[in-house]
Amino acid sequence: MPRYKLTIEYDGGLFVGWQRQGLGTSIQSELERAVEAFCGEAVRVNGAGRTDAGVHAEGQVAHIDLTRTWPTDTVRDAINAHLRPSPIAVLSAEIVADDFDARFSAVERHYRYRILNRRAPATLERGRIWQVPRPLDADAMAEAAKVLLGRHDFTTFRSTECQAKSPVRTLDRLTVTRDGAVVTIEVSARSFLHNQVRSMTGSLALVGDGRWTAADLASALEARDRKACGPVAPPDGLALMRVDY
Numbered sequence: 001m002p003r004y005k006l007t008i009e010y011d012g013g014l015f016v017g018w019q020r021q022g023l024g025t026s027i028q029s030e031l032e033r034a035v036e037a038f039c040g041e042a043v044r045v046n047g048a049g050r051t052d053a054g055v056h057a058e059g060q061v062a063h064i065d066l067t068r069t070w071p072t073d074t075v076r077d078a079i080n081a082h083l084r085p086s087p088i089a090v091l092s093a094e095i096v097a098d099d100f101d102a103r104f105s106a107v108e109r110h111y112r113y114r115i116l117n118r119r120a121p122a123t124l125e126r127g128r129i130w131q132v133p134r135p136l137d138a139d140a141m142a143e144a145a146k147v148l149l150g151r152h153d154f155t156t157f158r159s160t161e162c163q164a165k166s167p168v169r170t171l172d173r174l175t176v177t178r179d180g181a182v183v184t185i186e187v188s189a190r191s192f193l194h195n196q197v198r199s200m201t202g203s204l205a206l207v208g209d210g211r212w213t214a215a216d217l218a219s220a221l222e223a224r225d226r227k228a229c230g231p232v233a234p235p236d237g238l239a240l241m242r243v244d245y
Contacts, residue, residue, distance in 0.1 A: 002069045005096045006031075006045075006079075008060040011087035012235065013127045017053045018060070027051075027088060031062065034082035038075075041066060048102040048243040049109055052195070054235030056128065059091075059110075059242040063102040069095075100245075108172065108188055108244040113201045114237045115183040129182070130201075130237035136208030138178035144207040144214035145174045145185075147221060148200060154193055155224040157203070162194035167224075169193060176204065183208070186241075195232060203230035 008031070016024035020032075031045040048061040066075075075093040083089065099105075116122050116131045151170040158167050173188035185201055203220060206212035212220075212230070220228040 001065050001067055001098075003063055003065050003096050003098055003100060004072070004075055005094050005100060005102065006062045006064065006076075007091045007093075008057060008062060009089045009091055010057050010060065011128070012051060012053065012055045012057070014087065015053060017055070018047050018049065018051045024053075027060075030083065030086050030088055031079070034079045035064060037082040038078040039066060039068065039070070046102050048106050049192075049240050051238075051240055052198075052235055056239040057241075058239055060240050061102045061106070061243040061245075063096065063100060102243075105245050106190070106243050108190055109192065109240065110173075110186070110188045110242045110244075111192070111197050112239050112241050113185040113187075113197060113233065114239075115185070115201075115205070116181055117178075117183050118181040127236055130234050132183075132205060132209075134209050136183055136205065137210070138176050138183050138208065140210075140214075141183070141185075141204045141208045142176035144212075144217045145176050145204060147214060147218040148174055152221060153224050154196055154221070156220050156226060156228045157196050157199035158193040158226065159195035159199075160226055164193050167193060169196070174200075197238060198233045198235065199229050201233040201237075205233065206230045 015027050018027045020026045020029045036042050043064050045062045072093040076090045079090045114129045116129045117136045119133045122131050149171050153167050154169050155167040171189050175186045177184050
């Protein structure tokens with residue numbers, strides 16, 4: 001039974017998230033529907049990350065097991081044909097070892113959050129970026145972000161609905177840069193807590209507009225209390241960029 005690794009891109013705005021749920025359409029369920037339409041097999045599509053409703057992906061990874069060996073280009077193109085018109089695309093398909101697991105074999109996940117920092121509303125990227133009209137000091141945000149690097153208890157930046165057994169995570173990378181009106185936050189870790197990136201982004205935005213200092217962000221982290229978190233940034237600006245194995 002061959003196992004296929006799929007690299008997937010999607011606009012999460014129309015979906016309830018990656019994971020199949022009782023109400024609403026998920027990315028996982030759309031992919032499973034497309035696979036069955038292609039080859040007649042009801043399979044489970046196992047993803048590397050359970051992105052929330054409204055969160056996008058440029059490099060989500062999943063795996064599926066099929067009973068028949070198909071050319072990888074056929075798998076990619078046939079699934080895509082049955083996904084239309086959903087804003088989901090399989091970028092590539094490749095045969096991998098039987099012990100490959102899209103979720104548990106991953107060693108690093110990379111997310112990007114983009115903020116449009118201007119008064120005029122977003123037009124071309126509406127739904128793909130968070131607009132913050134008040135001026136943000138990206139340099140102050142970048143300096144404050146350093147307090148979040150490394151291994152910490154991230155309870156403050158964890159959703160109350162998070163099902164992870166431990167709030168301890170290790171952030172390997174957290175950068176903040178500006179290019180014109182766009183402030184970009186890039187973050188990398190082996191794994192993340194539910195809402196962690198959006199929670200950290202909302203708090204960093206408080207630093208950017210001068211309402212918090214780096215010391216305030218450090219105090220929020222040390223509090224290990226969800227009530228100490230700043231506002232959670234909307235899902236629009238967040239995308240899963242890449243998963244390393």
